[in-house]
Amino acid sequence: MISAAAVHVKHPTGALHGEVTLPASKSEANRALIIRALSGKDYPIHNLSDANDTQLLNRLLSTPAGAEVSAEDAGTVMRFLTAYYAATGQKLVLTGTPRMCQRPIGVLVDALRQLGAQIEYLGQEGYPPLQMNGFEFSGSNQLTVRSDISSQYISALLMIGPLLPQGLELTLDGKISSEPYIRMTLAQMAFFGVQATFEGQQISVPRQEYVPKEYTVESDWSAASYWYSITALAQEADLFLPALRQDSLQGDSVLPQLMAPFGVKTEFTPAGVRLTKQPVQEPLDRIDFYACPDLAQTVAALAAGLGVEVEMTGLESLRIKETDRIAALQFELVKVGAELREIAPDVFKVFLAKKPEDSPTIHTYEDHRMAMAFAPLAIKQPLVIEEPKVVRKSYPRYWDELQKAGFEVAARK
Numbered sequence: 490m491i492s493a494a495a496v497h498v499k500h501p502t503g504a505l506h507g508e509v510t511l512p513a514s515k516s517e518a519n520r521a522l523i524i525r526a527l528s529g530k531d532y533p534i535h536n537l538s539d540a541n542d543t544q545l546l547n548r549l550l551s552t553p554a555g556a557e558v559s560a561e562d563a564g565t566v567m568r569f570l571t572a573y574y575a576a577t578g579q580k581l582v583l584t585g586t587p588r589m590c591q592r593p594i595g596v597l598v599d600a601l602r603q604l605g606a607q608i609e610y611l612g613q614e615g616y617p618p619l620q621m622n623g624f625e626f627s628g629s630n631q632l633t634v635r636s637d638i639s640s641q642y643i644s645a646l647l648m649i650g651p652l653l654p655q656g657l658e659l660t661l662d663g664k665i666s667s668e669p670y671i672r673m674t675l676a677q678m679a680f681f682g683v684q685a686t687f688e689g690q691q692i693s694v695p696r697q698e699y700v701p702k703e704y705t706v707e708s709d710w711s712a713a714s715y716w717y718s719i720t721a722l723a724q725e726a727d728l729f730l731p732a733l734r735q736d737s738l739q740g741d742s743v744l745p746q747l748m749a750p751f752g753v754k755t756e757f758t759p760a761g762v763r764l765t766k767q768p769v770q771e772p773l774d775r776i777d778f779y780a781c782p783d784l785a786q787t788v789a790a791l792a793a794g795l796g797v798e799v800e801m802t803g804l805e806s807l808r809i810k811e812t813d814r815i816a817a818l819q820f821e822l823v824k825v826g827a828e829l830r831e832i833a834p835d836v837f838k839v840f841l842a843k844k845p846e847d848s849p850t851i852h853t854y855e856d857h858r859m860a861m862a863f864a865p866l867a868i869k870q871p872l873v874i875e876e877p878k879v880v881r882k883s884y885p886r887y888w889d890e891l892q893k894a895g896f897e898v899a900a901r902k
């Protein structure tokens with residue numbers, strides 16, 4: 490089914506009960522994999538995600554790198570490996586999908602060059618593919634790095650920081666985009682024995698060694714967002730999402746607060762969270778996604794499905810993700826009765842526009858989150874999702890889990 494060109498999705502009853510299997514966090518898993526590789530030791534990482542982004546990185550790190558390595562469409566793989574291959578002095582070509590070669594990497598390459606990495610651009614300046622030509626420490630460990638484009642550059646640098654001859658002193662320049670992901674990196678480094686300080690715009694990582702230790706990856710809160718949306722749209726819902734924690738390292742664990750006004754009640758238990766439907770409260774007028782950009786599509790589609798208008802800020806980084814997510818939302822929301830308009834610089838609003846199309850066909854732009862964010866709307870009315878296989882990037886079992894929860898998902902003839 491996942492290999493079909495498109496799937497019809499509907500939910501005959503709108504009532505959902507039971508347990509949902511979530512993937513493990515690909516963000517957490519990919520940090521754990523890079524840190525293990527940098528430690529030079531072997532130890533178990535439990536609950537490694539079956540997401541392609543994680544399986545790919547695991548494969549690449551557990552076999553000798555060939556002359557050319559592809560990070561495919563995985564941002565963390567591309568950015569984390571650029572720093573990893575630089576710090577370990579490897580000589581190879583690092584590339585990715587055509588879209589990956591449109592996702593900027595200049596900030597990270599400039600920073601690594603200042604540390605002593607030899608890196609050439611093989612295509613457009615500032616973008617993959619990269620020719621990695623080895624590393625000779627420049628003698629300088631103090632870097633100023635723009636922090637308003639992608640936190641992945643900062644995370645990539647931080648993880649190699651303790652292995653550099655004098656550690657790493659980073660000054661973050663500008664607003665700090667996706668900051669919880671930087672904190673997740675530092676928390677995982679701390680778990681593996683590496684202490685750093687993060688005060689204001691300064692991060693300091695002294696030279697240290699990673700200490701090998703078994704690690705268990707938490708379930709993925711970003712993937713949980715689709716079940717929050719499903720709960721909000723359902724007639725009736727009582728769902729259990731195992732292995733999510735209140736003291737999560739993931740910034741997307743803001744979901745309980747963010748989704749409460751949309752009518753989702755979260756109860757934490759030692760084994761995971763229980764989601765139940767409650768009346769929609771007055772939704773927040775404006776939600777800021779600067780710290781949790783991966784939730785933006787879920788909320789935009791949900792607002793359309795619930796018929797509520799909401800302002801959205803902090804969407805700047807969406808333009809350089811798997812697709813231009815703002816443009817993608819603008820094209821697809823219209824089909825489900827809403828419009829996303831920029832009402833002031835960097836302030837967007839979901840407006841209720843006209844009647845939704847009957848059985849709309851949602852184009853997914855090679856973006857897993859377009860497929861996963863729009864599929865829940867099938868509770869309100871049947872729809873078609875194109876290229877359902879995109880979900881393999883972060884949640885390969887997504888369609889199976891929808892079926893388990895009573896959705897009908899069938900390949901389009």
Ligand SMILES: O=C(O)C1=C[C@@H](OP(=O)(O)O)[C@@H](O)[C@H](O)C1
Pocket residue numbers: 515516517564565638639640641644666667670782783806
């Ligand atoms: O570090 C990470 O694991 C991630 C950081 C975020 O990217 P940006 O920092 O580019 O916003 C997020 O959107 C991505 O899905 C995963």
Ligand SMILES: C=C(OP(=O)(O)O)C(=O)O
Pocket residue numbers: 562563564565566783810811858883
């Ligand atoms: C933006 C994402 O991933 P990445 O940047 O790692 O490709 C995502 O999973 O939504």
